[in-house]
Amino acid sequence: MxxxxxxxxxxxxxxxxxxxxxxxxxxxxxxxxxxxxxxxxxxxxxxxxxxxxxxxxxxxxxxxxxxxxxxxxxxxxxxxxxxxxxxxxxxxxxxxxxxxxxxxxxxxxxxxxxxxxxxxxxxxxxxxxxxxxxxxxxxxxxxxxxxxxxxxxxxxxxxxxxxxxxTKVEAKTLTGSVIGMDLGVTSFAAFSDGTKVQNPKHLVKTSDRLSKAQRKLSRRALQAQKEGRLLAGSRNYQKQRILVAKLHEKIANQRNDFQNKLSTELVNNHDVICVETLNVTGLVRNHRLARSLQDVSWSAFLSKLTYKAEWYGKQVIRVGRWFPSSQLCSACGHRDGKKGLHIREWSCPSCGTTHDRDVNASRNIRTEGLHLLNETAQI
Ligand SMILES: [Zn+2]
Known part of the structure; x- marks a missing residue:
């Protein structure tokens, strides 16, 4: 390995x-x-x-x-x-x-x-x-x-x-646990055991600082252009450019730390981790900074999770991206139709269970993941 x-x-x-x-x-x-x-x-x-x-x-x-x-x-x-x-x-x-x-x-x-x-x-x-x-x-x-x-x-x-x-990596002891994970919008991820993990506060703070710093950088570029100066010779622009680069580095470090801890914790505590497949082409088209940072963050997280699972003898199951994880009721299987992103909670009209949108999705992902696992086991 x-x-x-x-x-x-x-x-x-x-x-x-x-x-x-x-x-x-x-x-x-x-x-x-x-x-x-x-x-x-x-x-x-x-x-x-x-x-x-x-x-x-x-x-x-x-x-x-x-x-x-x-x-x-x-x-x-x-x-x-x-x-x-x-x-x-x-x-x-x-x-x-x-x-x-x-x-x-x-x-x-x-x-x-x-x-x-x-x-x-x-x-x-x-x-x-x-x-x-x-x-x-x-x-x-x-x-x-x-x-x-x-x-x-x-x-x-x-x-x-x-x-x-x-190096030789020892497989981790099996725990018998299977967990589903939904990569969220309001939180970083929701899990089928009902827990949620938030983006760490310091990371959110640095992201805000980065957005501000980048706006300032474009203003500086515009200013230089107006005055007919080259960017290479604009001291204020160059100072700001270095600040933006430093913030990018800081975010990358904070994100790496957070993701390494979370992925290690997951492979320590569970044998099978079911996740969604990300819609990569859709992600690239998204130009908003906050979202694009989140997207990069998810795919980096999933790759860490996947290689760690491989090292330690655990499994990551990817559920297809067309699987309607947020439309199904995880209690009775009733399909309740599409739900806008603003709907954070809903009640199933068939069995009456009230669901947190993301936790419900993660439970469906777990069920579907187990289904896929059994299918491949039969082949
Ligand atoms: Zn139901």
């Missing part, structure tokens, strides 16, 4: 310099290979010449500075490009592989461990190929064997490393 561990890095100024150069080289090689693949394909269509896939080594002569950085990082650029193509072939609607931009807020590169080229030294340093060990804040112990490391730099200039380790 592969498990990733993320730590903050504190490179010295020359080390940071080297890392930035490495991001640049990886980006360069990626874009060169993408360009050559496009050209090779064009030629293949015109003349029938077979497509020869480019390799990072072929560029070193023309761009000697590529030799200064970790060659495994360049190899990984090749793998990443291959993965991007494969993803495009499988899901053409996701779009053709894109160019890597120097302006992208997050830059990164990945390198592999070859007989200890990546290692923790003296508990406070990370050894990486082609550079002096970098200060690392090791807030938790690594488990297993280091496979690879991805070094990244965030929009606010912080450095992180995500270390991928091969």
């Amino acid at each position: 592969l498990k990733a561990f993320k730590f903050r890095l504190y490179p010295s100024a020359p080390q940071a310099d080297f890392l930035v150069r490495s991001f640049g080289c990886v980006r360069k090689v990626y874009n060169l290979m993408l360009n050559d693949r496009i050209e090779a394909y064009k030629k293949h269509r015109e003349t029938g010449e077979p497509i020869k896939l480019p390799t990072p080594a072929q560029y070193k002569k023309e761009y000697p500075f590529l030799k200064e950085v970790d060659s495994l990082a360049l190899c990984n650029a090749q793998l990443h490009l291959k993965a991007a193509y494969n993803h495009f072939f499988r899901h053409p609607s996701s779009g053709f592989p894109k160019w890597k931009s120097r302006k992208h807020p997050v830059q990164s590169y990945t390198t592999n461990n070859q007989n200890g080229t990546i290692a923790i030294v003296a508990g406070r340093y990370l050894k990486l190929p082609k550079m002096e060990p970098v200060r690392i804040k090791l807030h938790r112990q690594l488990q297993g064997q280091i496979k690879s490391a991805t070094i990244s730099r965030t929009a606010t200039g912080k450095y992180f490393v995500s270390i991928l380790c091969e």
Whole structure:
């Protein structure tokens, strides 16, 4: 089983310099290979010449500075490009592989461990190929064997490393419990045992601050435009841009913490967790900030829940998105028709039970999930 561990890095100024150069080289090689693949394909269509896939080594002569950085990082650029193509072939609607931009807020590169080229030294340093060990804040112990490391730099200039380790994970003891979960609008989620989990207050607060800060940022952009100034030279705009980036990072951290705790708790306490399948295309179309943050948050949560369930020998069952979870009465099965989002509570006309909208939905999701589980067990 592969498990990733993320730590903050504190490179010295020359080390940071080297890392930035490495991001640049990886980006360069990626874009060169993408360009050559496009050209090779064009030629293949015109003349029938077979497509020869480019390799990072072929560029070193023309761009000697590529030799200064970790060659495994360049190899990984090749793998990443291959993965991007494969993803495009499988899901053409996701779009053709894109160019890597120097302006992208997050830059990164990945390198592999070859007989200890990546290692923790003296508990406070990370050894990486082609550079002096970098200060690392090791807030938790690594488990297993280091496979690879991805070094990244965030929009606010912080450095992180995500270390991928091969490790054995023990299955958790079974509890015999099955739970249904409805991802809510007013609360983060409602559960079939009648409980609800709210979005943490500090997260809501930071989201509000972010909306305000983003409005201010667009006003600053407009102001600069009116006065005919370039954004790059507008100090107030740049200050605000960094503030917005910091708030984005803060939200991401707070959300990750919350989701890690909740998903761990769920796989600890239940064997089967039934959830809805999210309508991803519908989510992307939603432009309102608060909602789009919520949507991103749900899919990130479900992926955490799914991989943890897999690690620990538990199951996540996805109920189809056309399943009418909010229309059925979970007590008697009566189908009561569509309900607008404003209806938070309703009484079943058939059996008279009063339902909380979200808890009722989660109970239906649980029932449907169990149904699906039994069906697959029979096959
Ligand atoms: Zn009923």
